[in-house]
Amino acid sequence: MAVKDVLVYPHPALKKEAAEVTEMTEEIKNVITDLKDTMLSCGHSTGIAAPQIGSLSRIVVFDASRNKKCAENNGLTVMINPEIVEHEGMITFREGCMSVPDFTGNVNRAQRVVVHYMDEEMKPRVLNASGFEAVLIQHETDHLDGILFVDRVISKRTDLFKRKKYG
Amino acid sequence: MDKNFSYALSFVSEDSKGLVSEAAKVLFENGFNIADSSSTLLQGVFSMIFIVTSGSDLSEEAVAGMFKKTGFIPSVFKFSGERKEPSGPHYSISVYGADKPGIVHEITSVLAENGINITDLQTKVTGRHASKVYIMMIEAAACENANEKSWTEALQQRARLTGTDVTCKKIEEYEF
Numbered sequence: 001m002a003v004k005d006v007l008v009y010p011h012p013a014l015k016k017e018a019a020e021v022t023e024m025t026e027e028i029k030n031v032i033t034d035l036k037d038t039m040l041s042c043g044h045s046t047g048i049a050a051p052q053i054g055s056l057s058r059i060v061v062f063d064a065s066r067n068k069k070c071a072e073n074n075g076l077t078v079m080i081n082p083e084i085v086e087h088e089g090m091i092t093f094r095e096g097c098m099s100v101p102d103f104t105g106n107v108n109r110a111q112r113v114v115v116h117y118m119d120e121e122m123k124p125r126v127l128n129a130s131g132f133e134a135v136l137i138q139h140e141t142d143h144l145d146g147i148l149f150v151d152r153v154i155s156k157r158t159d160l161f162k163r164k165k166y167g
Numbered sequence: 168m169d170k171n172f173s174y175a176l177s178f179v180s181e182d183s184k185g186l187v188s189e190a191a192k193v194l195f196e197n198g199f200n201i202a203d204s205s206s207t208l209l210q211g212v213f214s215m216i217f218i219v220t221s222g223s224d225l226s227e228e229a230v231a232g233m234f235k236k237t238g239f240i241p242s243v244f245k246f247s248g249e250r251k252e253p254s255g256p257h258y259s260i261s262v263y264g265a266d267k268p269g270i271v272h273e274i275t276s277v278l279a280e281n282g283i284n285i286t287d288l289q290t291k292v293t294g295r296h297a298s299k300v301y302i303m304m305i306e307a308a309a310c311e312n313a314n315e316k317s318w319t320e321a322l323q324q325r326a327r328l329t330g331t332d333v334t335c336k337k338i339e340e341y342e343f
Contacts, residue, residue, distance in 0.1 A: 044342060045342075045343070046341075046343060047343055067341070069339075093339060093341065094338050094339065094340040094341070095340075095341065095342075095343060096340065096341065096342035096343065097342060097343055098342060098343070104340055104342075132341075136343060139343045140343065149343075
């Protein structure tokens with residue numbers, strides 16, 4: 001289909017909750033193709049969510065293999081209505097986002113996640129991910145709830161020194 | 168594009184409510200844009216640093232004078248405003264050990280000797296009793312051609328001499 005412009009904050013679509021996909025329509029097929037095309041056109045991009053191209057539908061596309069340092073991954077994946085059903089561990093990553101350019105921040109994410117979702121044939125699937133790919137999935141699925149990484153940035157000082165009282 | 172002039176303003180004051188708001192009001196009313204800032208409470212002393220820009224070419228004294236009515240006068244540094252962000256790999260370095268004089272000096276000396284540029288440094292003494300622990304968190308940028316093994320080993324060696332523990336992690340940064 002087409003490479004779309006990636007919306008940049010403060011575009012209002014980035015702060016809205018996306019709607020569940022109930023059936024595979026031509027429109028949804030087009031959104032998925034646009035997401036793939038747009039992600040691939042951005043040389044360094046490993047993932048994208050539908051709201052980033054202006055479609056308020058619960059779809060994310062990612063490919064952790066595009067990060068050379070991510071050895072174990074599930075390759076190019078399309079997730080419709082993804083839901084993180086299990087998570088464990090914690091990993092701090094300095095994140096940036098194509099929709100919030102020129103800014104990075106430390107974000108705590110789960111180290112491992114289990115995700116339930118529908119594939120492109122609307123069949124239910126389960127995916128396990130860890131490390132970089134787990135962070136990538138959490139970053140992209142946050143977009144479906146209007147959450148940007150900036151909403152999750154932690155203050156280094158507060159993080160280290162938050163305990164004020166002992167005993 | 169109109170020329171902009173950059174000023175760094177630093178305030179140190181006993182803590183009270185409304186300091187940031189009062190300083191920001193003066194800046195707003197005098198047509199400054201806040202480009203960057205860092206403010207924190209240190210042992211009851213509130214410190215604020217603002218990097219501000221203005222279309223007006225003002226003297227440092229004139230900028231400081233705008234705060235006369237507030238009761239806290241900043242120290243003002245006028246500068247060119249060209250951004251010089253370090254480009255090499257960034258590291259997070261944590262240092263901790265029994266509190267004693269000279270930890271900051273010893274550790275940061277190794278970084279300076281190896282051309283490592285500190286971009287953020289925070290320290291704290293923790294613990295209630297005699298066994299106080301000193302904690303220091305550093306973020307630093309190395310040169311593109313810095314030998315990581317060499318400078319991190321030098322850092323570990325100095326840490327052993329000062330009785331501290333050091334962990335050095337390369338910061339992974341990724342735009343999703």
